[in-house]
Amino acid sequence: MTYSCRRFRRSVLLGPSAALAVLAAAGCSAGDAAPSVAVPTPSPEEAAYCEALHKELPRTVTGLERSDPGPESVLTAGWGDGAIVLRCGVPRPTKMDDAQSKAVDADGVNWLLEQRGDAGPRFTTTYRKAYVEVTLSTAYAHDITPLSAFAAPVRKTVPDSL
Structure with missing residues (x-):
């Protein structure tokens, strides 16, 4: 064992x-x-948005209980022992510069989609004052349903950048 x-x-x-x-x-x-994730290092302004977002995040997402990864931070959250991991204040993905990149809309929040080989998909908000990243396990490889749980909290706490 x-x-x-x-x-x-x-x-x-x-x-x-x-x-x-x-x-x-x-x-x-x-x-x-519990999984360990890298804690982002956003600007003070972005960190304030992330702290507000952290307070609004749901206790469950698609039936999975909240189980935050280590190290403990208001910039990270998780559900289902790593099945869904959120990081707030991440750098702007370079993939956003690619005109061929794919995006999805989940309840009024636009997300850049990045497929990660053998891992599940990674989504990063677009057009927001702080970038919020959500990684999903391979169980959600073709399912954006978990993103809906984050739409209202993101809209409420992280303003549009446009």
């Missing part, structure tokens, strides 16, 4: 009894494997 804990960066291969003893001593459980 392989167990990992947020406090340790490496996985440890142990027998079941030894693994449980190590986990108990470390103060975590086999279910304590």
